[in-house]
C-alpha cells in the first residue's frame with residue numbers, strides 16, 4: 001500500500017496518532033488565529049455550552065479570535081476571563097487547523113491551551129455556560145489515552161465528556177490534551193445545510209513523545 005502523506009500544513013517531526021478520510025486536503029487562502037482553553041481540575045474537565053454564534057449548542061473549551069496586537073497567549077487568557085469569568089495559568093498544549101468546504105475560504109488555526117488550576121468561580125456569560133464533566137482514567141501513551149476516552153471509564157458522579165455534543169473531531173485530540181501530550185493536527189469539514197461534517201483528519205505528536 002502506498003504511504004500516505006502528512007497534511008501539507010504540518011511542519012516538523014511528528015508521529016501520527018490518528019487519521020481518517022482521503023488525502024485530498026482542502027485549499028485555503030489564509031490562516032486566522034483562534035484560541036481554545038480547557039480547565040482540568042483533578043478528574044474534572046470544564047467545558048462551556050455555546051449559547052450563540054458558530055458552534056451553537058456544542059460543548060467546547062473557552063476561546064475565540066486572536067485580536068490585532070495580541071499574542072495567542074494573551075488572547076487565550078482574555079477569552080477565558082470573558083467567557084467563563086476565571087483566570088488560569090494556561091499552558092500551550094497543541095495546534096490544529098480547521099478548514100471547511102462550503103464555509104470560509106480561510107483556515108482557522110486553533111491554539112489549544114490547558115490549565116490544572118484556576119482562580120475565580122466559573123460563571124455563565126452571554127456566550128457560554130460552564131459545566132463540569134468527568135475525566136476517564138488516564139493512560140500512559142497517546143494511543144492508549146485515545147482508547148481510554150472511547151471506553152469512557154469514569155470515577156466520579158459527573159456526566160462523561162459529551163463527545164456527541166462537541167465538534168466531531170474533538171474526541172480524537174482531547175485525550176492528548178488530557179494526558180498532557182503536545183499535539184498538532186488538521187481537520188477538514190464540509191458544510192452541508194449549515195451543519196459541519198468531518199471529512200478527513202490527521203493528528204500527531206512530537207516523535208520523541210510517542211512510545
Ligand SMILES: Nc1[nH]c(=O)nc2c1ncn2[C@H]1C[C@H](O)[C@@H](COP(=O)(O)OP(=O)(O)OP(=O)(O)O)O1
Pocket residue numbers: 034035036053054055060061062063064065066098108110167168169170187
Ligand atoms: N473544539 C473545536 N473543535 C473543532 O473541530 N473546531 C473548533 C473547535 N473550537 C473552535 N473550532 C473552530 C470552529 C469554530 O466555529 C471556529 C471559531 O471558534 P470559536 O467558535 O471558539 O470562536 P468565535 O467565533 O466564538 O470567536 P469570538 O467571537 O472571538 O469568541 O473555530
